[in-house]
Amino acid sequence: MASKNLFLLAGDGIGPEAMAEVKKLIAAMNDKLGSSFATDEGLVGGCAYDAHGAAISDADMAKAMAADAVLFGAVGGPKWDAVPYEVRPEAGLLRLRKDMELFANLRPAICYPALAASSSLKQEVVEGLDILIVRELTGGVYFGEPKQIIDLGNGQKRGIDTQVYDTFEIERISGVAFELARTRKNHVTSMEKRNVMKSGVLWNEVVSQTHKARYSDVKLDHMLADAGGMQLVRWPKQFDVIVTDNLFGDMLSDIAAMLTGSIGMLPSASLGAPDPKSKKRKALYEPVHGSAPDIAGKGIANPIAMIASFAMCLRYSFGMVAEADRLEAAIAAVLDDGLRTKDISSPGMTEVGTTEMGDAIIAKF
């Protein structure tokens, strides 16, 4: 049986600690379930900059392109706050997204029942919450040109970024959202600022056309992105799938994640288009949380988001749906048992470190 090639980019901060738990899990799956994962590892972010002056090397980029899936930890930290813009830690992640053409970023915001009380929102507002943000990831203001700072003289500079969306980009991301909605509650809400942005006007138009042409069985709503942010805070359960652009997706998915009280728990998948022949798609899986430099190296980081990202990998890259379901159930089970890392701990619970949490999930798997 051909092995499944995973390329691991643990990155900075708590990335390596979280990734270590996934490595144990992969080893256990190979040993006990006869899975055939092969892993290789590379550097991304600040550690890559320290090693060779770039946020990811060309050699590691080539490995990421060749892998069946990339598992990504987190990048950045105060150590690299002053490095030049072009080689800042985030540049590694952005290059991976762009060069691998990972245009579809799936960010589930799920409120684990065991954690509903730890949200800053009222329990009834978030309990049972299960929404999916589908964020466009290779376009918009993140990559549009011109993107520069111009010196105007007289002490004046001009900072410019360009938001650009083409029809085909909006079409393919909304297609992903509609397809996923069909496997869920069949409801898509598209968010933009068509009252201010021309890209928003086009976004709205293309989503509507795509809906009419191919997905008229799915319920579609449009909402202005600012109103959408408000509604996420007011009553998030009104949503099923939200589809939005790169920058609004960045803001809205972080807010949605925070609602759940489980920011240390939430995974994401970034997917490319399926190859017309092999149907394989490039993919990168990444926790929503960042590198959390303040707690790095202390053995207290929550590995659940990273492990849940691997569950998404099983589901989307390898069609191992049963295993993904079981892994997600194992996470819920250890939470039900009262195990908590420090970030999600509360009175009466059993506080554990990163490795104990990983071990407990593997044991339940």
Added chain:
Amino acid sequence: MASKNLFLLAGDGIGPEAMAEVKKLIAAMNDKLGSSFATDEGLVGGCAYDAHGAAISDADMAKAMAADAVLFGAVGGPKWDAVPYEVRPEAGLLRLRKDMELFANLRPAICYPALAASSSLKQEVVEGLDILIVRELTGGVYFGEPKQIIDLGNGQKRGIDTQVYDTFEIERISGVAFELARTRKNHVTSMEKRNVMKSGVLWNEVVSQTHKARYSDVKLDHMLADAGGMQLVRWPKQFDVIVTDNLFGDMLSDIAAMLTGSIGMLPSASLGAPDPKSKKRKALYEPVHGSAPDIAGKGIANPIAMIASFAMCLRYSFGMVAEADRLEAAIAAVLDDGLRTKDISSPGMTEVGTTEMGDAIIAKF
């Protein structure tokens, strides 16, 4: 005594109903307190489009430019969803902001004690909340060029918007934020996406320079805008003044408003630069809520945000600080008495309509 010239643009939806209460209040101040407000009225938004095919006429723009202050209701509604982009209702508001050079948008997010329980957030998270969002209002992606949709042929279009900020724009808005912080808790948090946007890099740099040169007595923090959105939801009381750009300000101020459970209550002020000689500044005052077409004409709209916007007008345009304080106290007092419009009603409270609410506030004033 020269009269104080107010130009009223009630707009669409619930705008006119809310404005009617402010008109009663102005009449009462002229009658009983000997104030000398003179008012004139114009059209903006959908009603202006219906009347003369533009979201605001040149004649009304001239009146707005000449007035001591503009009071603005709300614009838009489904009736005008299909009108051309250039004359959509919002275009009237955007032209007012741009032509009057109202670069500083002040959006307080205050949690009225009487309403703390009606937030979707836990009471302890929002009780006593008092933050001020200072949003840049005449720059960024709202007005940058190119802003267009290009037909690429083959069924492909390209939507483009341009985010542009110059040093002087960032300098003057951060100056406003620092000045206001000095009258509050002396703490400014600046938000941008410097890890992705060049305008964010410049924003960060100029805010830091302005701080160092002129406001080093104020505490300054920088936060990425996505993290800022999260932190607003997690623990909003960590903030005092937030300064951010036009688009992030749009999102973040709406989210901050929703936290308070008082979206129908929140005012805003949009200010220009003080005239070097007269020290007068152009100004527009506007509720944060929109036109709420679903409840328009029913007499149930909450007029408090509009009345509180007039309180900001007294404070910032006319230096009538005592009157502004008294008006804000009158609003708090009617809430303490249990009076509620439908949007903020809860069991045990006395539900009243728009005019009763206005009358009650005027009676307490």
